[in-house]
Amino acid sequence: MILVTGGTGTLGRAVVTGLRAAGHTPRVLSRRGDTRGDLRTGAGLPAALAGVETVVHCATSLRRHDLTHAANLVDAARGAGRPHVVFASIVGVDTIPLPYYRTKLAVERMLASSGLPWTVLRATQFHDLVLRLFTLQRWSPALLLPAGTRFQPVDVRDVAARLIELAAGGPAGRVPDFGGPEVRRLRDLARAYTRRPLLPIPLPGKVIRGYRTGANLAEKAGTITFEQYLEDQR
Numbered sequence: 001m002i003l004v005t006g007g008t009g010t011l012g013r014a015v016v017t018g019l020r021a022a023g024h025t026p027r028v029l030s031r032r033g034d035t036r037g038d039l040r041t042g043a044g045l046p047a048a049l050a051g052v053e054t055v056v057h058c059a060t061s062l063r064r065h066d067l068t069h070a071a072n073l074v075d076a077a078r079g080a081g082r083p084h085v086v087f088a089s090i091v092g093v094d095t096i097p098l099p100y101y102r103t104k105l106a107v108e109r110m111l112a113s114s115g116l117p118w119t120v121l122r123a124t125q126f127h128d129l130v131l132r133l134f135t136l137q138r139w140s141p142a143l144l145l146p147a148g149t150r151f152q153p154v155d156v157r158d159v160a161a162r163l164i165e166l167a168a169g170g171p172a173g174r175v176p177d178f179g180g181p182e183v184r185r186l187r188d189l190a191r192a193y194t195r196r197p198l199l200p201i202p203l204p205g206k207v208i209r210g211y212r213t214g215a216n217l218a219e220k221a222g223t224i225t226f227e228q229y230l231e232d233q234r
């Protein structure tokens with residue numbers, strides 16, 4: 001049995017779809033999924049993990065609860081059949097000083113020392129995230145962009161396929177980072193989305209420097225480009 005945490009989210013949904021297409025009947029854990037559970041409190045986790053051999057951990061909270069989530073998951077997994085936990089992390093969590101990234105790095109470390117069989121896949125930014133950056137400014141006459149940044153956005157269907165492959169294999173520790181098929185300037189991605197004027201803003205700070213120096217980039221692995229993703233959204 002495979003359990004997908006966050007199976008109602010952007011990545012989790014793609015993992016669940018991919019698993020179903022491959023003939024599995026995964027359990028979908030979330031606060032509103034088929035299998036109800038709250039990773040923040042631990043409620044419902046023992047039942048969700050009963051008989052589970054592999055967990056694909058995609059749940060996340062932007063409110064920095066991810067370490068609590070992972071600790072509760074690990075505790076419940078230790079009390080169940082000690083399943084293989086496959087964790088979706090982000091490229092650059094160890095170099096770009098965002099609070100959310102620090103938490104993800106802490107989760108990676110906690111998992112590695114948990115005694116459970118584990119695999120960590122770091123992926124680059126999802127196409128969905130880049131698009132959200134643009135759609136948030138849909139009423140603005142111009143698109144404001146951090147100047148000089150490059151991204152390698154990846155489609156969640158590609159990331160999901162890799163996670164499913166990893167879930168089918170044994171514990172592999174940290175595996176090579178997974179990126180989209182193209183490294184693009186943010187302004188070029190924005191141009192694929194809109195004809196409105198683009199306004200690059202030179203922003204200071206270590207976080208933006210991280211994106212400028214390519215700490216968010218990886219091996220090219222996915223196949224679906226940003227333009228193909230946009231086309232699929234229409």
Ligand SMILES: NC(=O)c1ccc[n+]([C@@H]2O[C@H](COP(=O)([O-])OP(=O)(O)OC[C@H]3O[C@@H](n4cnc5c(N)ncnc54)[C@H](OP(=O)(O)O)[C@@H]3O)[C@@H](O)[C@H]2O)c1
Pocket residue numbers: 005006007008009010011012029030031032033037038039040041057058059060061088089090091104122123124125126127129
């Ligand atoms: N976005 C990116 O560009 C990117 C890039 C690389 C890696 N990642 C990583 O990929 C993973 C998935 O990201 P995503 O964008 O798919 O996230 P998302 O769309 O925000 O989905 C979050 C999921 O977590 C679940 N969740 C939140 N709090 C929960 C709780 N207390 N108990 C149980 N479930 C809870 C939500 O389900 P309910 O609301 O139904 O409970 C939802 O299914 C994350 O670890 C993220 O860091 C993201």
